[in-house]
Amino acid sequence: xxxxxxxxxxxxxxxxxxxxxxxxxxxxxxxxxxxxxxxxxxxxxxxxxxxxxxxxxxxxxxxxxxxxxxxxxxxxxxxxxxxxxxxxxxxxxxxxxxxxxxxxxxxxxxxxxxxxxxxxxxxxxxxxxxxxxxxxxxxxxxxxxxxxxxxxxxxxxxxxxxxxxxxxxxxxxxxxxxxxxxxxxxxxxxxxxxxxxxxxxxxxxxxxxxxxxxxxxxxxxxxxxxxxxxxxxxxxxxxxxxxxxxxxxxxxxxxxxxxxxxxxxxxxxxxxxxxxxxxxxxxxxxxxxxxxxxxxxxxxxxxxxxxxxxxxxxxxxxxxxxxxxxxxxxxxxxxxxxxxxxxxxxxxxxxxxxxxxxxxxxxxxxxxxxxxxxxxxxxxxxxxxxxxxxxxxxxxxxxxxxxxxxxxxxxxxxxxxxxxx
Ligand code: HAM
Numbered sequence: 427x428x429x430x431x432x433x434x435x436x437x438x439x440x441x442x443x444x445x446x447x448x449x450x451x452x453x454x455x456x457x458x459x460x461x462x463x464x465x466x467x468x469x470x471x472x473x474x475x476x477x478x479x480x481x482x483x484x485x486x487x488x489x490x491x492x493x494x495x496x497x498x499x500x501x502x503x504x505x506x507x508x509x510x511x512x513x514x515x516x517x518x519x520x521x522x523x524x525x526x527x528x529x530x531x532x533x534x535x536x537x538x539x540x541x542x543x544x545x546x547x548x549x550x551x552x553x554x555x556x557x558x559x560x561x562x563x564x565x566x567x568x569x570x571x572x573x574x575x576x577x578x579x580x581x582x583x584x585x586x587x588x589x590x591x592x593x594x595x596x597x598x599x600x601x602x603x604x605x606x607x608x609x610x611x612x613x614x615x616x617x618x619x620x621x622x623x624x625x626x627x628x629x630x631x632x633x634x635x636x637x638x639x640x641x642x643x644x645x646x647x648x649x650x651x652x653x654x655x656x657x658x659x660x661x662x663x664x665x666x667x668x669x670x671x672x673x674x675x676x677x678x679x680x681x682x683x684x685x686x687x688x689x690x691x692x693x694x695x696x697x698x699x700x701x702x703x704x705x706x707x708x709x710x711x712x713x714x715x716x717x718x719x720x721x722x723x724x725x726x727x728x729x730x731x732x733x734x735x736x737x738x739x740x741x742x743x744x745x746x747x748x749x750x751x752x753x754x755x756x757x758x759x760x761x762x763x764x765x766x767x768x769x770x771x772x773x774x775x776x777x778x779x780x781x782x783x784x785x786x787x788x789x790x791x792x793x794x795x796x797x798x799x800x801x802x803x804x805x806x807x808x809x810x811x812x813x814x815x816x817x818x819x820x821x822x823x824x825x826x827x828x829x830x831x832x833x834x835x836x837x838x839x840x841x842x843x844x845x846x847x
Contacts, residue, residue, distance in 0.1 A: 433540065433548025435736075443751060444739045445551070448580065449533055452553045452733075455576045456531035459568065461555055464530040466510035468537075472500040478509035478717055480686025482626040489538040503537035506685070508714065508730055511556045516723035520558070527560035533735075545705030545737045554711075554732030558718065561727040563660055566691045566713065567667030573695055573709050573731050574673045582741055584698040585708070587673055589665070590681040592629070592649065592689050593657035595716070601652035602628060612642045632680045648679040657690065664691055687720075688712040691729065699741050708741065709733040754804035756847055759786040759811065760796045766811040773809065773821075776840060782847065800826065806847060809839075 430436060437445050453463075472492055479486045491503040504510055511530055515521065520528050533553045540546050555572060557565050570587060577585050592598050605628050609616075613624050617636040624631065637643050653661065668675050675693075683692045692712035699706060711731025718726040757777055761770035770786050777784040785803060787796050800808055810822040810831075819836045823843065834842045 431548070433542035435547065435549075440743070440751060441739055443753070444742050445735060448735050448738050448742075449553065451580055452531070452533065452576060455572065455579060456555065459529070459572050461529040461531040461572075464511055464514065464532050464556075465534070466507070466514050466532070467504075468535065469501045469503050470510055470513065472502040474509050474513055474721070475502050475505060477720060478512065478687055479506060480627075482623070482630070483684055483686050485538060485684065489540055491537045491539060505538045506536055507532050507534065507552055507554045507732055508556060508685075508687070508717075508728075511730075512558070512714075512717050512721055512723075512728065515558050515726070516718060516721055521718075521724050521726055527565065528558045529555070530557075531555045543703075543705070545702045545734070545740060547736055551735035552732040553735060554730060556728060556730035558728045559726050560729075561715065563663040563691075564667060566664045566729055567671055567673075569711065569729050569731060570664075570668060570675075570691075570693055571671045571673050573711070573733065576733070577695060577697075577708065577738075580738070580742065581745060582697060582708075582738075586696045586698070587668075587675040587693060588678040588681050588696060589668075589675045589691065589693040590649065590678055591653065591657060591661040591664075591691055592682065592712075593653045593661075594689060597649075597653045597657045598629075598689060600654075601647070601649045604647050604652055605629065605631075608647055609642070615640070615642060627686065629682045630684070632682045633684065643680070646680070650677075650679050660690060683710060683712055687714040687717045689715050693731070695733075697737075697741050699744055702737060702740060705734075705737060707734075708737050752804070753783075754806060755785055755800075756783045756805070757785075757807045757809060757843060758796075758800035758803060758805035759784065759809040760793065760800070761786065761811045762793060763813055765813055766816065769811050769816060770809075773811075773839065777843065780840060780844060782843065807843060809843075 475486055475490060481487065485505045490505055493501055495501055511532065515528060536550050536552055537548060538550065539548060542548060555569060557569060574587060609624060609628060609631065613621060617634060620631045620634050620637055632646060681692055681694060690713040694707045695709035697706050697708050709731055713729040715727040717728055759770045759774050761767045774784050774786045787799065791799060805826055808824040808826055810824060815822060820833045821836050821839050822831055822833055824831045
């Protein structure tokens with residue numbers, strides 16, 4: 427038997443219901459906030475991710491799926507969505523649109539060669555937003571509150587918004603030097619990855635999962651003490667707007683995030699769910715003001731976030747574990763003879779086009795088995811077609827709750843069903 431590749435899973439049954447629910451809710455919320463849908467390719471030139479996500483990030487250094495196509499081009503399955511959206515913004519000259527800022531939302535699969543575990547997959551699904559062309563702290567607050575309200579809308583309310591700022595380039599460099607100075611005498615005590623990070627990207631040592639409880643990390647200097655006035659004022663404004671928007675947050679000065687492109691605001695939405703363990707971050711994002719210029723576009727500020735759909739599904743399954751989420755059917759149409767089936771297929775089609783969720787038997791079941799199937803599908807109304815009635819132009823409708831049966835004129839059947847649902 428051929429089985430699925432390691433780190434992937436099939437989405438069907440109840441999981442598929444949650445998957446669709448999350449995407450539908452996300453689309454609705456994004457449209458309220460006036461974001462437009464964007465879809466970019468699942469694979470891009472490898473160079474795109476090396477220049478955006480960063481050579482020193484774990485994602486690019488260890489986790490990308492790289493391949494050469496038949497034309498010998500170096501391509502990479504996207505590990506995340508931001509780089510593709512920014513590439514598209516530049517390539518399609520969207521900076522020239524009169525309608526600014528550009529506010530996008532997307533949903534899709536991403537690929538990371540990670541060690542599979544609960545909430546961590548090699549094929550993962552994300553929903554995300556990106557706003558390009560607005561440096562105002564108002565947009566930072568909008569983006570964070572969109573993520574927060576989205577989770578709330580889905581009934582997930584045990585959420586902490588962790589927020590930090592990496593400041594502008596000046597503040598970040600200032601902090602980097604202080605960090606190197608502080609860490610240098612201790613570097614031999616840190617894990618192997620951190621030893622490498624010390625030379626490539628010392629800020630990443632702050633979110634090391636191995637050393638996080640060591641005294642060295644606990645006493646690490648806080649970036650908030652190295653901000654210049656501009657970065658500090660900006661961060662204070664973001665926090666003030668969040669307070670106004672009733673978003674509960676917690677400033678976490680050790681939050682740096684695993685991708686290299688961030689500056690100023692960075693944030694994560696973390697769920698209090700046991701099953702997720704180390705993977706309890708549902709959502710992560712931040713500002714990336716240098717990214718568009720870095721990819722050859724005009725200097726344009728940007729900010730966004732992405733939420734892991736796979737993790738959201740796990741949280742929703744846990745929250746709703748005592749609830750029956752199977753949705754019910756509106757109408758089940760029952761037919762046995764060929765003549766009854768002909769009437770049935772037409773009626774089923776008409777009902778479906780009236781936005782009524784309808785099903786009929788296609789497995790040649792007998793009458794008793796059709797009644798059972800209608801019950802399994804939790805049909806609200808049963809339409810019982812029989813040749814004798816049909817000759818008189820009549821159709822029997824049975825209310826599956828009250829068990830009451832009514833004979834309805836064939837010409838009035840649609841109206842009758844619509845008014846009795
Ligand atoms: P990220 O933190 O790498 O950020 O991923 C965002 C979310 O995707 C995580 O919080 C998590 O829920 C989910 N996720 C990440 N890796 C996995 C995995 N292996 N399995 C399951 N879920 C996973 C980004 O991707 C940035 N592009 C976010 C962003 C948008 N920043 C600015 N704009």
